[in-house]
Amino acid sequence: MLEARNISVAYGPIAALRDVSFSVRPGSVCAIVGANGAGKSTLMKALCGLVPLQAGSFHLDGQDITALPTDQRIAKGLALSPEGRRLFPELSTYENLLMGAYLRRDRQAIREDIDKVYGYFPRLAERQNSQGRHLSGGEQQMCAIGRALMSRPRLLLLDEPSLGLAPNVTLEVARAIRRISQDGTTIVLVEQNARLALKLSQHALVLETGRLVLDGPSDEIMNNPHVTAAYLGGHATA
Amino acid sequence: MQIAIQISIIALMSAFVYALIALGFTLVFGIMRVVNFAHGEFYMLGAYAMYVLYGLLGWPYGSALIAGALLVGAAGFVLERVLFRRFTGDEMGGMIMSLALAITLQAAISLVFTVDDLSVARPVEGALQIGSVFLALDQLYVVGVTLLALAAFYVLIEKTRVGITIRAVAQDSEVARLQGVRSWRMTALTFALSCLLAGLAGALMAPVYTIHPHMGELVVVKAFIIVVLGGLGSLPGAVIAALILSFTEAIASTFYNSTVATMLSFLIVMAVLTVRPAGLMGRSR
Amino acid sequence: MSAVLQVRNLSRAFGGIRAVDGVSFEAGGDGITGLIGPNGAGKTTMFNLITGTTRASSGEVAFQGERIERLSAPAIARKGLGRTFQMTHVFPGLSVLDNLYRAALFRQLPSPWSLVRPATVRQGRRQAFAQAEQALAMIGMESLANDDAGALAYGQQKILGVGMALTTQPSMLLMDEPAAGLNAVETDAMSALIERVHHSAGVSIVLVEHDMNMVMRLCSHLVVLVNGRLLASGPAATVRDNPQVIDAYLGADLENA
């Protein structure tokens, strides 16, 4: 589905990602975990063409998308729910979802997909005319995920969907992510909440200061002492 | 009573015209972060387009009005590409460029049409009498057309796909790109739309007042006051502020003195800028 | 003994969101204090509140027994509370020594009035120069003194940033992610410098850092913020093994939530 080869990104003199390679299998959920500043969000932005690559390439279904501008990558089936939600603050929930379908022209199907999003997140239906900035944190997150779904992506990128959410709301979002995955969308899930991400995913990558340090099945990584070490330090044996 | 109604019509007319101009001004600031000091010149260009098409070439009024507005919009589209796009993200550079453009456009018009006042024949003559109140028909006409244009603009911005996209780019252009929007296209479109509105206002006012190369200067100042009061980038704020300004002006200049009225509005602008830079109805980002 | 820095019930809201919510802690004295917490916990906001860059909605900050929460950022800096930044802040195009000299000069000639008195200016230049030399020695960059600061490796730029903060002769230094963006070797050099500043120069240090290996190496005390609130504080080993802290970092379990 997605293949990243030797990705390096730098902000000026700071290397944010160094030689990261991985692949995502179709239909799976792939978790990317790691502490702050590990380069997770940079990876998402690089995938969408919002930050330039220093080296490396991305291939979507075998096709090289490295040189494409953002809008063409979206057209090829990528969609990102960005870190911090980033709803359009003065557009309504409905309009935010509509923006997600910007590249589509099939009115009827768009209408149906909005209903489908309301199916995943019933709370959004109740608030469809509220402006983005008036939604609660959880509702904003749901709307951001819904907006990303509206382009009918083949690969859905979720950047920190649990950030700043109360535990019960996190749970609601997590259940929706599981359903979206079961409905057939391939997902890359970036999370600081490692336990949650590892539970939701089949496959996981651990990033540490821009480097890929672990890559394997989620349940194995869950029990790897290196993961605890990446977060709390001191016990590292690697 | 009679005075009150006549003042109201004049105030409404200028409020709607100001609103058309201020909406474009604030839209451009919202999406491009450019304070366009040349905005008044597009109003002036609209008036001269009317002078040529309707006054000199004898086109029918309606076609001249529409063609004039479209011409000014097209000019805006080209100028955005040639002059303003290079200043994306540089507010000061864009502002200085707009000053240079204002000088150039005024001078160019002076070269072609001289600096003398010109006038355009009224499309409708006479007055409507209701009881003891006389209402000039051409003013009513302007009120009607501007109201129509404002409504069309409202529908465009609030209800259509393009309008939603324009607002989305203004609010967060990076995330708009993530939805597949090519934001430079929206920027060009917005600038053209803003110029079109100013041109339409100028074309409408051409028969009402005399036209001259500096007519845009005063108008851009009004737009500026309205936009600061309403909040830079805020559309409903601009309409409300336009109404407040026009009525205050009409009342103050009838009963007091227009200089004092203008001074007062600038003092309010200063107070708003120091206390709430985001404007009365805007929010700080 | 009263701590060098005391934060009591400090709060700050942006819009409706409480970035820092009723946090109290103390720092200073023996040992380095680490301020840790996941992304968005309010650590940088906390630094901005203490240094006067952002005004607190409510609460108190006392530095060396004196209330400072109403003072302006430069006034607080002149009291001896210095800071370093997450991203590098150096003047590219100037030499390493000139960078240090500038920072020292701002401290020596802090107001327009000091700039118009020739005698003050002369004395300020002399002292600034002496302090720049001193800081240069402390950060061990004597051999790079004439190099362009913008051309230094990123790690060296960050070390220079610490030197610039030292020229203001702080009694306490707040360091915002000194290891962010550094590689392992550079992180070691930074850790060594921080220890030197603390132990030899006697500067109290509060550290925000995500590199937990570095935090555990340097800090004797930890303060943990989560969602703007104080989750735990105390000796580093105790805090680290606190199950709540581990949860905050690894995230609550899906099944247990």
Added chain:
Amino acid sequence: MRRTDLTLVHRPVGVRAAELLVAAALLAWPLALGESRFALHVGVMVALYATLAMSMNLMLRIGQLSLAHGALFGIGAYVSAILTRDAGLGFVSAFVLAGLASALIALVTAPLFMRIKGVHFALLTFAFGEVVVLCFVEFVDIFGGNNGFGQIPPAQLLGHTLDRYGSYLLATTLALVSYFSLQAMYRRELGVITASLQQDEALVTASGFEALRFRVAVFVLSAAMAGWAGSLFAHYQGYISPDSFGFWTAVNAVIINVLGGVGALLGVVVGGFLLIPLPELLRDLQQYQRFIYGIVLMALLCFMPKGLAGLWSGLIERLRVGRARA
């Protein structure tokens, strides 16, 4: 001893001598070449607007584009005119007070104004400038309104009424003093601080520097310079009216800076030399003059964003590279 950037205060003797020579030539040329009325008039205008542009340069150095400088120029002019014609003060005291009056206005407004940055500052000063000009229009008893304020006594020094050459000397002296003072300040701490503030205000503030107070002081100094230029303008012209002090006066001062390059004071003065005489020289082509002016300015913004100074340093750089290759 290691070099720091402040050891650069002493420039080569040759450069300083050349500067003094040019300054002397500027003051003395009419003695050698004869007093051309036209040239002296242009000279006075260049000197006064160059001073105004230099006062604008101070503001641009701290990153704040002020559109109030036309008004501050006007305050100096009106205060000086009123004090001499109506209050019977001598020229010298009126001149001094005129600068102080503008400075005082700046001092009162600055604590509020200088908190506002970027475009909002430009808009705020624009509104302020308009209010000041409207005051000149409205309060007819004091300022003469739109009819203007006439019969301003010409400048007098040591009991002598200045003739045209005297006015030229005075205006040029003001410009030269402004130039050399600013040059000296920019080469010392003031320059270091303005440059640092532009690059990294957070760092400067974290070092304990009172950035806000510094900005206030710069605004006050800049206003005083504008006020003094305004005073000489009033006494030279003998008649002033509100439209000399509006928005476009401030814009012209900005444009001279854009042409010259904000980073180089000499460029600003040269910019004044190029722009101010244009209207006088192109009098026969008056209708084309503003058009050419606008076109040139737009081209400048597009292709030469660093102004003449940038062109100059780019040229030197290219020569250097060329020589290195050869």
